[in-house]
Amino acid sequence: MSAALLAGPPAAGALLDEARTRAAQLPRRPELHVIRLGEDPASVSYVALKEKKALEVGLGGVVHALPETTTQAELLTLIERLNADPAVSGLLVQLPLPTGIDSSRVLNAVSPDKDVDGFHPVNVGRLWTGAPALPPCTPAGVIRLLDFYGVPLSGQRAVIVGRSNIVGKPLAALLLARDATVTIAHSRTRELAALTRQADVLIAAAGRPHFITPEMVRPGAVVVDVGISRVGTSAAGRARLAGDVHPDVAQVADALTPVPGGVGPMTVAQLMLNTVLAAERLQAGEVPQELADVPLP
Numbered sequence: 416m417s418a419a420l421l422a423g424p425p426a427a428g429a430l431l432d433e434a435r436t437r438a439a440q441l442p443r444r445p446e447l448h449v450i451r452l453g454e455d456p457a458s459v460s461y462v463a464l465k466e467k468k469a470l471e472v473g474l475g476g477v478v479h480a481l482p483e484t485t486t487q488a489e490l491l492t493l494i495e496r497l498n499a500d501p502a503v504s505g506l507l508v509q510l511p512l513p514t515g516i517d518s519s520r521v522l523n524a525v526s527p528d529k530d531v532d533g534f535h536p537v538n539v540g541r542l543w544t545g546a547p548a549l550p551p552c553t554p555a556g557v558i559r560l561l562d563f564y565g566v567p568l569s570g571q572r573a574v575i576v577g578r579s580n581i582v583g584k585p586l587a588a589l590l591l592a593r594d595a596t597v598t599i600a601h602s603r604t605r606e607l608a609a610l611t612r613q614a615d616v617l618i619a620a621a622g623r624p625h626f627i628t629p630e631m632v633r634p635g636a637v638v639v640d641v642g643i644s645r646v647g648t649s650a651a652g653r654a655r656l657a658g659d660v661h662p663d664v665a666q667v668a669d670a671l672t673p674v675p676g677g678v679g680p681m682t683v684a685q686l687m688l689n690t691v692l693a694a695e696r697l698q699a700g701e702v703p704q705e706l707a708d709v710p711l712p
């Protein structure tokens with residue numbers, strides 16, 4: 416028996432439709448602003464995709480393409496200006512940044528209420544405490560994908576392989592909020608296969624091609640593959656991509672997300688929804704929480 420494929424595009428389409436519908440109900444068109452430094456080809460193409468999707472769902476999409484030589488001070492000045500601009504709903508700085516720029520200093524400068532990447536420590540705290548947060552796009556996209564295909568989470572054992580700040584840790588918070596029983600495994604975990612075999616929902620986010628083999632999967636499990644690694648070039652000159660899950664896992668699992676075409680499309684779709692969520696909150700005139708919490712002098 417081969418696993419059912421949980422394809423990303425239909426689920427991403429539903430997410431984009433939701434973003435489009437909600438954006439159309441706002442008094443002002445939400446705008447996504449993306450800052451990119453330098454001409455790293457991967458960053459150029461990711462940012463172009465974000466801009467294209469924004470326009471597709473009726474958002475404004477503005478790319479601030481700055482030279483590689485931009486200083487940290489110049490970058491911080493631009494972020495401050497965009498933080499203060501009421502037309503800007505969502506703001507993200509594409510990573511990686513050139514050497515010499517302190518990425519965490521830069522990411523922390525983005526207003527948490529416009530932080531559509533969900534990387535700001537205020538949003539991390541909101542996520543873990545159950546306050547309204549802008550969730551990181553890939554983990555939130557994984558939850559949306561599982562919901563779209565009707566995969567139950569409440570009471571289920573979820574095992575995440577990978578403890579990154581971008582995927583593993585925030586995904587644990589989101590699964591916990593959905594009443595799953597969550598374990599995070601990582602490179603130092605002992606008897607990993609025994610642990611992963613307990614998973615009803617197994618999430619591979621280790622960044623190691625074909626790391627999850629059939630022996631590590633309980634028959635009937637749902638397997639989500641967040642990994643995407645370049646493993647060579649095809650005869651036609653295209654990048655050959657591999658997920659973290661070995662293809663033979665399809666013989667054991669009940670359902671499996673493909674790579675490419677699984678989680679990937681969900682990430683950019685969730686970014687659009689996050690931009691709309693940010694716009695809804697900002698345009699409702701809510702006092703940003705971090706300001707509301709500061710005692711007046």
Ligand code: GUN
Nearest residue numbers: 507508509510511532552
């Ligand atoms: N570079 C690669 N992925 C991402 C992402 O999700 N957000 C940002 N800001 N940069 C990235």
